[in-house]
Amino acid sequence: xxxxxxxxxxxxxxxxxxxxxxxxxxxxxxxxxxxxxxxxxxxxxxxxxxxxxxxxxxxxxxxxxxxxxxxxxxxxxxxxxxxxxxxxxxxxxxxxxxxxxxxxxxxxxxxxxxxxxxxxxxxxxxxxxxxxxxxxxxxxxxxxxxxxxxxxxxxxxxxxxxxxxxxxxxxxxxxxxxxxxxxxxxxxxxxxxxxxxxxxxxxxxxxxxxxxxxxxxxxxxxxxxxxxxxxxxxxxxxxxxxxxxxxxxxxxxxxxxxxxxxxxxxxxxxxxxxxxxxxxxxxxxxxxxxxxxxxxxxxxxxxxxxxxxxxxxxxxxxxxxxxxxxxxxxxxxxxxxxxxxxxxxxxxxxxxxxxxxxxxxxxxxxxxxxxxxxxxxxxxxxxxxxxxxxxxxx
Numbered sequence: 001x002x003x004x005x006x007x008x009x010x011x012x013x014x015x016x017x018x019x020x021x022x023x024x025x026x027x028x029x030x031x032x033x034x035x036x037x038x039x040x041x042x043x044x045x046x047x048x049x050x051x052x053x054x055x056x057x058x059x060x061x062x063x064x065x066x067x068x069x070x071x072x073x074x075x076x077x078x079x080x081x082x083x084x085x086x087x088x089x090x091x092x093x094x095x096x097x098x099x100x101x102x103x104x105x106x107x108x109x110x111x112x113x114x115x116x117x118x119x120x121x122x123x124x125x126x127x128x129x130x131x132x133x134x135x136x137x138x139x140x141x142x143x144x145x146x147x148x149x150x151x152x153x154x155x156x157x158x159x160x161x162x163x164x165x166x167x168x169x170x171x172x173x174x175x176x177x178x179x180x181x182x183x184x185x186x187x188x189x190x191x192x193x194x195x196x197x198x199x200x201x202x203x204x205x206x207x208x209x210x211x212x213x214x215x216x217x218x219x220x221x222x223x224x225x226x227x228x229x230x231x232x233x234x235x236x237x238x239x240x241x242x243x244x245x246x247x248x249x250x251x252x253x254x255x256x257x258x259x260x261x262x263x264x265x266x267x268x269x270x271x272x273x274x275x276x277x278x279x280x281x282x283x284x285x286x287x288x289x290x291x292x293x294x295x296x297x298x299x300x301x302x303x304x305x306x307x308x309x310x311x312x313x314x315x316x317x318x319x320x321x322x323x324x325x326x327x328x329x330x331x332x333x334x335x336x337x338x339x340x341x342x343x344x345x346x347x348x349x350x351x352x353x354x355x356x357x358x359x360x361x362x363x364x365x366x367x368x369x370x371x372x373x374x375x376x377x378x379x380x381x382x383x384x385x386x387x388x389x390x391x392x393x394x
Contacts, residue, residue, distance in 0.1 A: 001028065001029065001030065001031045002029060002030050002031065002089045002090070002367060002369075003030075003031045003032075003033055003086065003087055003088050003089060004024065004030055004031070004032055004033065004088055004089060004090045004091070004092060004115075004363070005032075005033045005035055005082075005083065005086060005088040005090070005091045005092065005103075005107070005112075006020070006021055006024070006032050006033065006034045006035065006092045007035045007037070007079065007091060007092065007093050007099060007100070007102070007103030007106075008034070008035070008036060008037070008044075008094060008099060009036060009037030009038060009039030009040065009044065009061075009075065009097060009098070009099030009100075010039050010040040010043075010044060010097050010099060011040050011043040011044055011046075011047045011264075011267070012094075012095065012097075012174075012285065012286050013094045013095060013097065013099065013100070014044055014047040014048050014051070014053070015047055015051075015174060015177050015267060015286070016094055016095070016117070016118065016172070016173045016174050016177060017092075017094055017117070017173070018047075018048075018051035018053060018177055019173055019176045019177055019180065019356040020092075020117065020173055020356055020359050020360070021034060021051075021053060022051070022053075023356050023357070023359075023360050024360065027360055027364075029364055029367075029369050029370075030360075030363075033056050033057070033086060033088060034053065034054075034055045034056045034057070035055065035056065035057045035059065035079070035082060035103075036048075036055035036057070036058045036059065037059045037060075037061045037062075037075045037078070037079075037098075037099040037102065037103075038058060038059060038060045038061055038062050039061065039062060039071060039075070039097060039098060039099045041060075041062055042241075043241075043264055046266045046267070047266070047267045050181075050266055050267045050268050051177075051267075057082055059074075059075060059078040059079070059082075061074040061075045061078060068098055068131055071098045072098045072101055072102050075098060075099055075102035075103070076102040076105055076106055079102055079103060079106035080106055080109070083106050083107065083110045083112065084110070088107075088112055089112070089113070089367070090107075090112060090113045090114070090115050090144075090145075090363065090366075090367075091103055091104070091106065091107030091112050091113070091114050091115065092115045092117060092363075093107075093114060093115070093116055093117065093139065094116075094117045094118055095117070095118045095121075095132070095136070095285075096118075096121070096131075096132035096133070096135040096136035096139070097132070097135065098131070098135070100135060100136075100139065101135045101138065101139065104116065104138075104139045104142055104143065105142070108142040113144035113145065113366070114139070114142055114143045114144055114145075115143065115144065115145045115147065115363060115366070116139055116140065116143040116145070116146050116147065117147045117173070117359065118147070118149055118172065118173075119136070119139075119140065119143065119146035119147055119148050119153065119157060119167075120140070120146060120148040120149075120150075120152075120153030120154055120155075120156045120157040120167070121136060121149075121153055121156070121306040121307065122136070122137075122153075122156045122306055123304040123305060123306040124304065125304050127212070128212050128302070128303070128304050129210055129211070129212055129285075129302070129304075129306070130211050130212050131211075132285075132306075133306065137160075140157060140160060140162060143166075144166065144366070145166055145168070145362065145363065145366045146162060146166055146167045146168070147167075147168055147170050147358075147359055147362055148167055148168070148169050148170070149169070149170060149171055149172040149350060149351070149355070149376070150169065150171075150172075150309055150349065150350065150376070150378060151169055151375075151377075151378065152308065152309055153169070154167050154169050168358065168362035168365075168372070168373050168375065169358075169375040169376050170355045170358035170359050170362060170373065170375075170376055171350065171351035171352055171353075171354060171355035171358060171376035172289055172350045172351045172355055173351075173355040173356055173359065174286060174289045174290060174293075174350070174351070175289070175293050175348075175350055175351030175352070175353055175355060176351065176353055176354070176355050176356045178271060178290055178293055178294070179353050181267065181268050181271040182271065182275075184268050184271075185268045185269060185272055186272065187269055187272065188265070188269055188272055188273050188276070189262075189265040189266055189268075189269025189270070189272075189273075190262040190263070190265065190269075192260050192261075192262055193236065193260065193262065193273070196236075196273075196276055197276065199234060200232070201232050201233055201234040201258075202232060202233050202234070202278040202279070202334060203234050203235075203236055203276060203277045203278050203279075204227055204228075204233060204234070204235045204236070204277065204278065204279045204281055204330060204334075205236050205238075205273060205274060205277035205279070205280050205281065205282070206224050206227070206235050206236070206237050206281040206282065207237060207238055207239070207240070207281075207282045207283070207284060207287075208220045208221075208245075208249070208282065208283045208301050209240035209242060209245050209283065209284075210283045210284075210302075212302070212321075213283050213301060213302070213321050214244060214245070214248070216321035216322065217245060217248035217249050218248050218249070218251075218252060219321075219322060219323040219326075220249070220301060220321060220323070220326055221248065221249040221250075221251075221252035221253050222252050222323055223323045223326035223327040223330075224237060224249075224252070224253050224259065224281075224326075225252055225253050225256050225259065226327050227281075227326075227327060227330050227331060227334075228253075228256050228258040228259045229258070230331060230334050230335075233258065233334060234258055234259075234260065235253075235256075235258060235259045235260070236259075236260045236262070236273065236277070237249075237253060237259060237260070237261050237262070238262050238263065238264050238265055238270070238273075239261050239262070239263065239264075240264065241263065241264060271290075274287075274290060274291070274294055274296065275294060277296060278296070278297075278340075279296065279297050279298075279299065279330060279333055279334070279340075280296050280297070280298045280299065281299045281301065281319075281326070281330055282298070282299075282300070282301060283300065283301040283302050283321075285306075285307065287300075288300055288305065288307040288310055288316055289307065289310070289350045289351075291310075291315065291316065292310045292313065292315040292316060292346065292347075292348040292349065292350060293348045293350060293351070295315075295344050295345070295348075296344065297315065297316075297317075297333055297340060297343035297344055298310065298315060298316040298317070298343075299316070299317055299319045299326075299329050299330055299333075300316055300317065300318050300319060301319060301320070301321055301326055302318060302320070302321065303318065303320050303321065304318070305318055307350075309349035309350065309378070310348075310349060310350070312349075313346045313347050313348075313349045314342065314343060314346035315343055315344075315346035315347070315348065316343075317329060317343070347378075347379060349378045349379075350378075351376065352376065352380040352381065354376070355376065357373075358373040358374065358375075358376060359373075361373035361374075
């Protein structure tokens with residue numbers, strides 16, 4: 001049984017790693033050791049609980065108003081001590097956060113092979129999104145195995161000189177997690193949303209929090225308010241806990257009668273909310289993958305995206321960070337049924353529910369313990385995730 005360290009620290013990492021961790025635990029070839037940096041403390045703990053996961057090691061690196069450099073340094077310092085004693089044969093990291101960067105560096109420094117899950121995403125602009133684009137480019141240079149969600153992600157890696165035999169196309173495990181979450185709760189997770197199913201209005205699920213959007217948050221918030229002025233429209237805003245985000249947005253949306261503001265919701269409740277929504281309007285990376293999988297028109301509050309597949313498929317659209325784009329594109333979908341239906345019926349390019357199985361197969365093949373994983377092909381019908389419906393034991 002091969003010990004493998006799984007390093008995570010944020011809510012999205014927990015969501016996308018959860019089915020992988022459970023599958024590793026069920027596979028006699030592997031012994032996963034889950035290391036949490038605690039980068040998103042409260043949201044991370046809620047998500048781990050939803051998937052019936054408890055970290056084996058909790059580093060607890062966060063402190064109030066900590067900088068990116070401080071977060072990365074503290075995570076790297078703590079991981080240094082852990083990897084010195086663990087006998088891990090691989091370090092799994094996901095995506096592009098500070099925790100991901102620290103986990104990859106720590107593994108590389110200890111000469112442990114780094115497996116990069118969700119590899120190969122590129123916006124083409126080093127500073128956007130910040131710091132994610134820089135992190136994932138650097139991680140690509142030291143990873144031993146690159147698990148790319150889509151053929152386009154693989155092409156990005158090949159263009160950077162990564163050897164083809166070091167890449168596997170798996171699909172995105174967020175689709176597996178989303179399938180597992182479906183129907184597990186009828187509750188939206190907040191008293192203010194208790195009337196949502198009975199509300200006849202169209203629901204726009206709106207959020208913005210990424211660092212490159214911070215200078216534009218006041219005008220984004222004004223756009224949310226004016227969208228809520230559309231007849232028969234209700235805007236629901238799960239407002240990020242970061243004080244900088246709240247201070248910029250609340251003055252513009254806090255008192256609007258058709259805007260419901262809630263704290264970030266637990267994962268299962270948020271999945272229920274996405275299913276109820278008519279439109280997703282967000283700068284969240286997860287929304288760009290989950291929206292298309294749910295058949296929801298997804299408007300991306302950014303000028304660039306590392307997830308171009310959904311834009312090319314027609315189920316997502318870049319609307320920028322200026323008021324005119326955020327407001328104009330949303331209102332068009334609210335007023336133009338044909339435009340709405342074109343986006344709602346576009347194909348999901350991100351997965352078929354079998355990304356977890358391909359991920360495990362690719363890791364096993366890396367160690368010579370099995371054949372190569374069959375590559376994910378976009379357009380494959382969504383099916384039960386490898387015949388499994390229980391990734392968490394609830």
